[in-house]
Amino acid sequence: MQTTTIVYICIAAIISALVAIFHYYYKTKKRTKKLVLFSFLRFLSVFALLLLIINPKFKQKSYYTEKPVLTIAVDNSSSVAELGYDTKVTSILAALKNSKELQDKFEIDTYTFSNELKENDSVNFTGSQTNISKALKDINKLYKDAIAPTILITDGNQTYGNDYQFLSSKIKQPIFPVVAGDTTTFVDLKIDQLNANKYAYLKNKFPVEVIATYTGNETVQTNLILTADGKRLASKALTFSPTDNSKVVNLNVSATKIGVQTLRATLTPLNLEKNTQNNSRYFAVEVIDQKVKIALVSDIIHPDLGALKKSLESNELRGVDILKPNEASSVLNDYQLVILYQPNRKFQEVYQNIKRLEKNTLTITGTQTDWNFLNDIQTSFRKDDLQETEEVQGQLNSNYTNFLIDAIDFSDYPPLENAFGEVEFNVAHEIILSQVISGVSTNSALLATYTDDNKRAAILAGENIWKWRANSFLAQENFIEFDTFLGKLVQYLASNKKRERLTVGYESFYYGNREIQLTAQYFNPSYEFDANANLTAIVKNKDTDETTTYPMLLNAGFYTVDLNNLPPASYNFTVRAEGKNISKSGSFKILEFDIEKQFLNADTQRLQAIAAKTNGKTFHINDNSQNIISELINDQRFKTIEKSNEKVVSLIDWKYLLAIIAVFLALEWFLRKYYGLI
Structure with missing residues (x-):
């Protein structure tokens, strides 16, 4: 007081x-x-x-007293049931949850996981993917300031995510894995990985790389067979031994018809094999008869050039040639799109040929752009040359209508550098990215598209776009976000198709263990996005003729529908705007592949490693549950703490x-x- x-x-x-x-x-x-x-x-x-x-x-x-927390994390993926341990997992989970000894000493929290961690004590073993590392990270975040040992009931087989055995430096709590699987080694042939290009060109050969492994104590022989529609395309005899137990096989296959081709790679099973489902792997290749060629014209050397080429050529349907202005002038007719990087007076002949050949263009300006020349050579836009520079960031226009753009937060991207001032347009245009200068949003265009005499064109008013691609990798650990964004812009510019009021986004084929989603955008007669449209997707299974109608839901500027429940098959679909005479059709194929059925044993080695590194202990599902309970009860690290408030x-x-x-x-x-x- x-x-x-x-x-x-x-x-x-x-x-x-x-x-x-x-x-x-x-x-x-x-x-x-x-x-x-x-x-x-x-x-x-x-x-x-x-x-x-x-x-x-x-x-x-x-x-008051505070008990330590005991977290029980149960693998809810289908691989546990596939190995035949679902009943035992359910039994040991019930024994641990109902143990009076554990309840007296711990507050018990139960979670299940497959691709995501969920607070739940009911298991059905239907998960199609397993991410053990994410489950352990999430548990560590939830209990980072508490005494909270974790009982991890799993077969240890992870289908994606970071390797969980190396998480020990980030996890503060002891982990007690309960191995739900057989530790006995069986004879097994397996296709570990299959690599093939997503696209191939008609009448060309495309490579297929198959990585096959063998587990066993004897020398065996098998055949790797590549088939399509029951027809053998290629094969190769393989010999494995206990020491030579891995093969990398390269096959070349001819692309004979346009469209999506489904192929199957198969290792002939051995007589004593227990699991033959991992002997086969389906994959698909889309055969096309043309490739978009892009001319990247620049008179200077800049990191942006390499970043643009890498990004655009990440899609096999595109090829990029970096040309000097004097080289480009005579060959522009071989390209569907011309990217003009920081034009100056050496581009005089290039612009004349672009106008004569009516080529679509993407203009990228920066600190070395000759704006006096650019203002004279074309009339679509202009900018005063003030000899000053500034840094600008981008803000995505969610109402852009010409093509679908994923919601990307460009505020996290580093600023671009450009000459000071605003780009003024003399033609109708649509802004994709507006400028943000020193945190203040403006109506000025950083990236915009426009039409010039029926030719599609765009301008990006900033250099150092290579930093955006690098930022995409740092944030996502891949370049997909940036490459997809730039790819959609280039795809729009390289095409001369008329604008459509209904656009649909989809893949030609999907693997059965991946997310399957259709996206659409619908525009009113003024080509403004209509958020009140009633879109439906009608999907027909071509094998069974079964037709299902799905409502499409509005989500962040897109209408979407999830089709993850569809079985592997070929499908036709129609997206229709109800009450309007507008629809869009297409087709896709879902390939059969269940990665959870590829395992024969539990991954005991990794589970033992994570237990040792976190000062835990490994148990087997066949052990008496009382052994696990006694270990936790007698561990002096887990004590009830008296606290004051x-x-x-x-x-x-x-x-x-x-x-x-x-x-x-x-x-x-x-x-x-x-x-x-x-």
Whole structure:
């Protein structure tokens, strides 16, 4: 309690005493022994009222105990059931949850995981992917400041994500894996990995790389066979031994017809193999008869050139040639799109040929752009050459209508550098990215598209776009976000098709273990995005003729529908705007592949490694559950902790004080009435 408050209480006591004395002694000439009682009651009443006004504060300390938390994380992926351990996992989970000993010592939290961690104690073993590392990271975040050992019930087979055995430096809690799988080594042939280009060109050969492995103690022979529609395309005899147990096989296959071709690579099973599902792998290749050629014209050397070429050629359908202006002038007719990087007066002949050949263009400007030349050579846009530079960031226009753009947060991307000033357009244009300068959004275009005499064109007013691609890799650990964005821009510019009110995004084929989604955008007659449209997707299985209609839901500027429940097959689809005579059709194929069925044993080695590195202990599913319980009960690291909680309480919050004041006043009045003083 503060000194000031104590002084106020002392003053309140003095005032209360003076009030009592004044009322019962100063004003009364006849003093009796009863006045002592009356003045004392008056003193207490006044003093209590003054205490309420002063409202002193007191510290209140309480004590409580906190049990350690025991997290039980159960692998809910289908590989557990495929190995035949689903019943045992369910049994040991029930034994641990219902253990009175564990309940007395721990607060028990139960989670399941496959591709995501979920707070749940019900398992059905239907997960199509397993990400153990993400589950362990999420648990570590939830209990980073608590004593929380983890029982990890899993077969240890991870289908994607970072290798969980190397997470020990990031995980503070001990992990006790319970191995749900057979540790016995069986004879097994397996296609570990299959690599093939997504696209191939008609009448060309495309490479297929197959990585095959063998587990066993004897020398065996098998055949690797590549088939399509039941027809053998290629084959190769393979010999494996205990020491030579891995092969990398390269085959070349001819692309004979346009469209999506589904192929199957198969290792002929051995007589003693227990799991033959991992002997086969389906894959698909889309055969096309043309390739988009892009001319990247520049008179300077800049990191942007390499970044643009790498990004655009990440799609096999595109090829990029970096040319000097004098080289490009005579060969422009061989290209569908011309990228003009920081034009200057050496581009004079290039611009003349672009106009003559009616080529689509993407202009990228920067600090070395000759704006006086650019303003004279074309009339679509202009900018004053002020000989100053500035840094600009981009802000995505979610209402852009010419093609679908994924929602990317460009505020996290580093700024581009450009000549100071605003690009002024003399033709109709649409902004994809507006400029953000020093954190202030503007209406100026950083990236915009426009039409010039029926030719599609775009301008990016900034250099150092290589930093954007590098930032995409740092944030996502891949270049997909940036490459997809730039690829869609180039795909739009390289085409001369008319703008459509309904656009649909989809892949020609999907693997069965990946997300399957159709996206669409619908525009009104003014080509403004319509957020009130009623879109439906009608999907037909070409093998069974079964047709299903799905409503498409609005999500961040797109209409989307998830088709993850569709079985592997070939499908036709139609996206239709209800009440409008507008629709869009296409087809795709879902390839059969269940990665959870590729495993024969539990990955005991990795589970033992994560247990050792986190000071835990490994158990097997066949062990008595009491062994696990005893280990946790007897571990002295996991103790109940007594904690204290101190809080400051105001006197005014003590409701009984009002009752005491009322009692004092009532008692004083009653006694005075009783003795005839009132």
